[in-house]
Amino acid sequence: MSNPFSPREWLQLTMQQQGLLQPQTSVAETVLRLSYVQIDSINVVERAHHHVLHSRMPGYQPKMLDSALAKGEIFEYWSHAAAYLPIADYRFSLQRKLLQNGGKHWFEPDDKVMQEVRARILAEGPLKASDFEHSEGKNGAWWDWKPAKKALEQLFMRGELMVVRREKFQKVYDLTARVLPQDINAKAPTEAEFTRYLIDRYLDAHAFGTAAQIAYLRKGLKSAVAQELAEMLSQGGLASFKAAGQSYFYYPALQLHAPLPNKVWLLNPFDNLLIQRQRLKQWFDFDYQIEVYVPAEKRRYGYYSLAILWRDTFVGRVDVKADRQTGILLLQQLTLEAGVMVNGLDEDFCAAFDTAIREYARFNGCDRWKLVKANHKGLKQKYARQQKC
Structure with a gap:
């Protein structure tokens, strides 16, 4: 059960398998890459399912998803x-x-x-x-x-x-x-086939995982998943390692081949990379909670805060709202993690952040963006004026 990768390499493998390190070319390819894209109704900005695709497909527009469904x-x-x-x-x-x-x-x-x-x-x-x-x-x-x-x-x-x-x-x-297209297999799977499907899809999309993570919110399937993982491991189809007292499984052929760019990703609360909060906390050291359902007076970061991923580190959150009448994307509260840019502005981060915000604003139909509040003095000064996209 040796571990062939460093903790940081595991993070980058996850990002690679999530389709973040290399551009995806179609909705169908991206949904297959991720195994699913969760649908959500919140629309203070463009809805979450469209945002997930935007994060992975250059030039994505919602009509592309509509087209893929229609086809x-x-x-x-x-x-x-x-x-x-x-x-x-x-x-x-x-x-x-x-x-x-x-x-x-x-x-x-x-x-x-x-x-x-x-x-x-x-x-x-x-x-x-x-x-x-x-x-x-x-x-x-x-x-x-x-x-x-x-x-x-x-x-x-x-x-x-x-x-x-x-x-x-x-x-x-x-x-x-x-x-349903006529050429689609409509034969119900056996329990063994369904269990193997869950394992294959999860490991394809996340690079590695535990039995509990693979069976996430699948009632009554954790035991079957654990048994199948043990069988695949014994036959050489999987490899494993231990971290934080848990057994993680992955494909032996897994390799890191996508370079890590100087890029900022803005990820919504339902993004596939964020959805399992305990995994996020353990591997990325990022304690994230959606505050939509938290009373306003108890919110720390805002109603709809996007996670800010810079390179392979989560560095903060930004609460966003698209003012569609004025065409302004409002960054209502930008909160950086403790220890991020404590010695002034990092120009590499600022350049990547500028690009991410401009692209996200345009995706939301906005031609300007405005920073309303921030916990970093340097960023407040840098973005004191309304910004054009």
């Missing part, structure tokens, strides 16, 4: 959360879909409404929840969804419907038989 190169379903997934992995979504049949997804299934909803889509083509009338009064919160919306979601989770597109973030559903 059947990716599909929307559930990973550990709502996500876009590679169409090649469709059969592995059937493991969850089969569990949904005869069961419920948040709500008790209403077979009569489900039949009616299915019949309308069959007759009329793709529909969204708002296309169905609700006769019981005004819509309430999400747990009081109208019957048709509950039925649509149940049919989607069971695999009878797929999402063909989103309109103003609303799902538009059609029958799976009309959406």
Whole structure:
């Protein structure tokens, strides 16, 4: 169980496998590289799933994701959360879909409404929840969804419907038989195949991992993953090392081949690199929490703080908001970690930060950006005036 890489090399291997060190060329390639891209609805800036792709694809625009979905190169379903997934992995979504049949997804299934909803889509083509009338009064919160919306979601989770597109973030559903490309394998995997799939996808995307990390938010699968990892290790398909008392697994052929640029990445709270907070803390020494759900008076870093990754080190956070009426990206609070640039400004960091902010501002449809508040005197002075993109 020797360790062939230094801790810093493991960080860079993770970044490499995450598609950060080399530009990705298409949405389909990037989603496959990452194994999933989580969908999120927060829109104080461009939504998280688009931002994840922007961080890895030069010149990315949201219409590219829409196009990939329309072409059947990716599909929307559930990973550990709502996500876009590679169409090649469709059969592995059937493991969850089969569990949904005869069961419920948040709500008790209403077979009569489900039949009616299915019949309308069959007759009329793709529909969204708002296309169905609700006769019981005004819509309430999400747990009081109208019957048709509950039925649509149940049919989607069971695999009878797929999402063909989103309109103003609303799902538009059609029958799976009309959406799924004919050449896609739709045979449900065995438990062993599904377990191996989880391992392969995780190690491809993260370079190395523990059984718990690979089975992250996959209820009841940690034991099966651990057994399969042990079997693959014994057969020489995997190698392992220990760190902080945990066994980590990786492919023996893993190599670091992408150089580390002088670059700043601004990563959102749902980015694949950040989503497992304990792993982030252990390996990158970065204690990160999304504060969207924290009461305003208790927030330390801001409502929607992006993590600032410079080279292979997380150096701070920046709370962002796109003022779409004025075209200004507001850096509402920039907080550097203790010990970062304590002896003045680092010109390499400033150059990389400038580039990252300008690109992110343009991605959000802004032509200017403004630093509102910062905990670093030098940065406050440097960016005292509004900046053009």
